[in-house]
Amino acid sequence: MKEPESMQRRAVLQQIVPASVGGAIAIQSGASLGDVSSTVGNSNHAPRTLVLMCDRYHNQDYIRVALNRLFSELGLPVDYTTNYYELSSKLLAPYKLFIAFRDELIWPSGYSSGPAEEGSRQPQDGMENPGKFPPEKAEYWMTDDQGKAVKDFVADGNGLYSMHNNAFVSRSSADYRAVLGGVALGHPPVRPFKVRVTNKEHPITRDVHDFIVQDEQYFAQYDLDPKNLLLQGENLDGLTYKPGRRQPEENARGTNVGQGQGANETIEQELGPMSISGWAHEYGKGRVVFTSIGHTVEAMWQPEYMKIQKNAVRWLLRMN
Amino acid sequence: MGNAKKTSRRHFLRNAAAIAVAGAVESGALPASQVPAASPGKLNGRPRTLALVGDYAHNCDAIRVGLDRLFKELELPIDYTTNYYDLSKSLLEPYQLFVCFRDNYIFPNGRNFPANRSQGAAAASGGGAYAAAEHWITEEQGQAVKDFVTAGNGLYSFHSSCFISRSSENYRDVQGGVGLNHPPLRPFKVRVVNKEHPVTQGVEDFMVADEQHYTIYDKDPKNILLHSENLDGLTFEATLRDPKEGGPEASGPPRNLGTTSISGWAHEFGSGRVVFTAIGHTIHAMWEPEYLKLQKNAVKWLLKMPS
Numbered sequence: 001m002k003e004p005e006s007m008q009r010r011a012v013l014q015q016i017v018p019a020s021v022g023g024a025i026a027i028q029s030g031a032s033l034g035d036v037s038s039t040v041g042n043s044n045h046a047p048r049t050l051v052l053m054c055d056r057y058h059n060q061d062y063i064r065v066a067l068n069r070l071f072s073e074l075g076l077p078v079d080y081t082t083n084y085y086e087l088s089s090k091l092l093a094p095y096k097l098f099i100a101f102r103d104e105l106i107w108p109s110g111y112s113s114g115p116a117e118e119g120s121r122q123p124q125d126g127m128e129n130p131g132k133f134p135p136e137k138a139e140y141w142m143t144d145d146q147g148k149a150v151k152d153f154v155a156d157g158n159g160l161y162s163m164h165n166n167a168f169v170s171r172s173s174a175d176y177r178a179v180l181g182g183v184a185l186g187h188p189p190v191r192p193f194k195v196r197v198t199n200k201e202h203p204i205t206r207d208v209h210d211f212i213v214q215d216e217q218y219f220a221q222y223d224l225d226p227k228n229l230l231l232q233g234e235n236l237d238g239l240t241y242k243p244g245r246r247q248p249e250e251n252a253r254g255t256n257v258g259q260g261q262g263a264n265e266t267i268e269q270e271l272g273p274m275s276i277s278g279w280a281h282e283y284g285k286g287r288v289v290f291t292s293i294g295h296t297v298e299a300m301w302q303p304e305y306m307k308i309q310k311n312a313v314r315w316l317l318r319m320n
Numbered sequence: 321m322g323n324a325k326k327t328s329r330r331h332f333l334r335n336a337a338a339i340a341v342a343g344a345v346e347s348g349a350l351p352a353s354q355v356p357a358a359s360p361g362k363l364n365g366r367p368r369t370l371a372l373v374g375d376y377a378h379n380c381d382a383i384r385v386g387l388d389r390l391f392k393e394l395e396l397p398i399d400y401t402t403n404y405y406d407l408s409k410s411l412l413e414p415y416q417l418f419v420c421f422r423d424n425y426i427f428p429n430g431r432n433f434p435a436n437r438s439q440g441a442a443a444a445s446g447g448g449a450y451a452a453a454e455h456w457i458t459e460e461q462g463q464a465v466k467d468f469v470t471a472g473n474g475l476y477s478f479h480s481s482c483f484i485s486r487s488s489e490n491y492r493d494v495q496g497g498v499g500l501n502h503p504p505l506r507p508f509k510v511r512v513v514n515k516e517h518p519v520t521q522g523v524e525d526f527m528v529a530d531e532q533h534y535t536i537y538d539k540d541p542k543n544i545l546l547h548s549e550n551l552d553g554l555t556f557e558a559t560l561r562d563p564k565e566g567g568p569e570a571s572g573p574p575r576n577l578g579t580t581s582i583s584g585w586a587h588e589f590g591s592g593r594v595v596f597t598a599i600g601h602t603i604h605a606m607w608e609p610e611y612l613k614l615q616k617n618a619v620k621w622l623l624k625m626p627s
Contacts, residue, residue: 059379060402065430082380082402110385110603297430 046076047096047317054082055102056111058165058295063101066300070309076317084141089149097159097316098150101294104172105138112136140172147175154179155284159316164294167220179283180290181224185271186243187216190295193235195277195305204280204289204311205230211304217241218292219275231278231291231308241271278308280315287316366397367623370412371419374402376427378480378601383421386606390615396623404456409464416473417622418465421600423480424487424568425453455487455568462490469494470590474622479600482535486560487568494589495596496539498563500577502531503556505601510583510611511547518627519586519595519617520545526610533598534581536562546584546597546614555579584614586621593622 051067054060060082071078079095084102092098127133154160160179162169167184170177177183192214197205217233219241235241278291289312293299300306314320371387374380380402391398401411404422412418429452469475475494477484482499485492492498507529512520532548534556550556557574564570584597595618599605606612620627 054374054380054402056379056381059376059381060374061376061427062431064402065427068428069430080403082374082384083400107381107385108388110389110607111382112602112604301430 047319048094049076049078049097049099049313050092050095051078051080051099051101052082052084052087053080053099053101055105055165056107058102062297063294066294066297067099067101069301070306070313073306074310074313076313087142087146087149089152092149092153092158095153095158097161097313098153099161099163100150100166100169101163102169103165104140104142104169106141107136107138109134109137142169142173142176144173144175147173151175151179151283154286154288157285159286160283160288161312161316162288162290164216164218164292167218167290167292177223179288181228181279181281181283181288182220182222182276182290184292185219185221186241187218188235188239188241190214190216191235191239193217193233193273195293196232196234197230198232199227199230202230202280203315204308206311208304208307208311211302212236213293213299213302213305214296215293215299216295217275218277219243219271220277220290220292222276222279224279224281228279228281229276230280231276233275233277233292235273238273240273241275242268243271280312287318289316367416367625368414369396369398369417369419369619370415371398371400371421372402372404372407373400373419373421375422375480376425376431378422382603383600386600386603387419387421389607390612390619393612394616394619396619407457407461407464409467412464412468412473415468417476417619418468418473419476419478420465420481420484421478423483424455424457424485425483426456427452428454457484457488457491459488459490462488462493466490466494466589469592469594472591474592474619475589475594476618476622477594477596479531479533479598482533482596482598486563492538492563494594496543496585496587496589496594497535497537497582497596499560500534500536500558500562501556501560502533503554505529505531506550506554508532508548508550510599511549512545513547514542514545517545517586518621519614521617521627523614523617524610526608528599528605528608528611529602530599530605531601532556532581533583534558534577535583535596535598537582537585539585539587543585543587544582545586546582548581548583548598550579553579556581586618593624595622 049071051063053063053067060080064080067078067080078099081091084106150160162180165184167180167182170180170183192212194210194212196210197208199205200208217235222229275292277293278289280287280289282288291305291308291312293302293305300309369391371383373383373387380400384400387398387400398419399415402422404426431452465475477495480499482495482497485495485498507527509525509527511525512523514520532550537544556577556579558577559571559574561570561572561575565572581598583599584595586593586595588594597611597614597618599608599611606615617627
């Protein structure tokens with residue numbers, strides 16, 4: 001499924017390496033592409049997409065599997081990277097669409113294990129000296145330059161498709177929030193909820209039916225015109241969501257990016273059973289889509305959601 | 321219609337090459353976090369490492385955090401890729417060390433587990449769950465790794481990478497062994513069985529809670545550096561067999577492999593060197609102080625640096 005493009009890429013890399021003999025630095029130009037290469041489709045004329053994926057809670061493997069199917073069925077090429085520190089105007093230059101599928105946090109000083117729903121524990125749990133264990137400490141990865149690079153990329157006429165927990169990145173970057181147009185507040189654990197199309201006139205939602213999905217129901221704030229909202233999530237059991245006390249690892253999300261979410265502030269507001277789950281808008285000469293579903297391959301491949309994703313990619317790339 | 325960005329990928333790459341030649345590279349390749357800000361120039365002449373990381377059961381985020389610390393403390397640069405299909409002779413060419421930290425499987429048809437399944441959830445690996453698995457490595461890729469080492473470079477194979485030998489004879493040839501699977505995460509003792517080797521210098525035996533991988537080592541037993549033993553006397557019953565007995569998925573009735581496993585080795589291969597160490601399912605296992613010491617020794621030995 002990947003040979004033709006891989007071969008091309010390798011041929012190009014082979015040109016780079018001999019050309020840059022004599023400097024380890026030069027070799028890095030080739031190396032930087034080690035994590036960016038096409039897996040699906042023929043790229044000769046088709047618009048190119050770059051996916052930035054993977055964070056502590058979201059394994060690159062399932063994201064790649066899910067998106068490979070999407071792009072394979074669309075007949076479009078897609079490149080993947082997990083190297084968040086490489087995001088730049090230069091990295092985006094060859095692309096028409098940037099898919100962002102990771103949150104805003106990195107954990108360079110380590111972490112113990114997965115999140116609570118896996119039943120995992122901190123190493124200090126139950127020990128006589130829990131205070132001796134340093135707390136997990138998250139940092140933001142996105143720099144101002146990187147936020148601006150994405151903003152400029154879209155303003156220049158390209159597309160941004162932000163998926164799932166990526167709306168958290170707006171917590172760490174005002175530029176990113178400006179182009180994404182919203183920010184995530186959090187989500188309850190994985191449980192079933194209904195996704196309703198609230199604007200059936202948009203090219204992205206044409207012929208898409210409401211559906212039930214078992215996923216993390218993200219609650220988001222949308223900053224731009226409410227008519228751009230496409231999807232609404234609702235817990236049909238009436239279960240509500242209150243962000244409440246932040247989990248320790250969420251403290252790093254505290255910077256105030258325009259909406260006053262303080263570092264250790266608890267959000268006591270009951271957000272109810274309904275959430276904003278998707279939107280689409282124009283930004284400069286470009287386009288932006290956010291859809292919040294995506295914690296599992298099964299959710300990503302929910303048939304109606306697949307339709308939405310296909311429509312979204314086509315709309316972002318201005319294909320018919 | 322986005323025409324402003326018609327620059328093709330090929331042009332982009334050529335431009336990158338041109339800039340590289342000019343010597344004014346602003347490289348995206350080098351993890352900024354890995355380069356001491358004060359000494360970017362020191363990169364010149366320093367050996368380079370490429371790590372292929374991440375699989376279904378191992379989130380590349382945790383692996384990166386684990387290895388970032390190792391290479392930062394070694395003051396060596398490291399590049400990462402998760403794109404297994406890119407592994408090739410030309411990909412490896414700029415490097416002196418290839419770190420492999422992923423298993424032999426891909427699941428192009430999907431698997432229905434939560435996104436974050438990565439750490440501490442490895443128990444649920446029954447045979448049926450892997451029905452849709454495919455092996456990613458091609459013999460050409462196995463050959464590329466073999467040739468890379470033969471030519472004088474290093475291979476550091478971590479943890480689940482021992483399973484790659486199940487699906488590639490070339491990879492097995494250079495790695496020198498193969499994985500038979502592991503019990504769930506539980507504590508075991510790691511013993512240094514060869515204290516004379518540069519890789520184990522100054523390393524004490526240690527306890528770790530990890531997946532105790534059971535492996536077969538094909539070469540001279542004197543190259544074995546580490547044994548692991550479950551001190552509670554818990555044994556491991558393997559259904560997987562040596563692939564020589566029936567291919568990558570060779571299996572049979574449970575066979576008791578006892579409490580003790582082969583957990584690490586080091587050997588020369590051609591003009592190059594190979595190390596395998598089995599510990600590595602969590603960041604805290606990767607950072608166990610004695611294990612971190614051992615990893616540092618291993619990287620230095622593989623790169624033929626003074627220890």
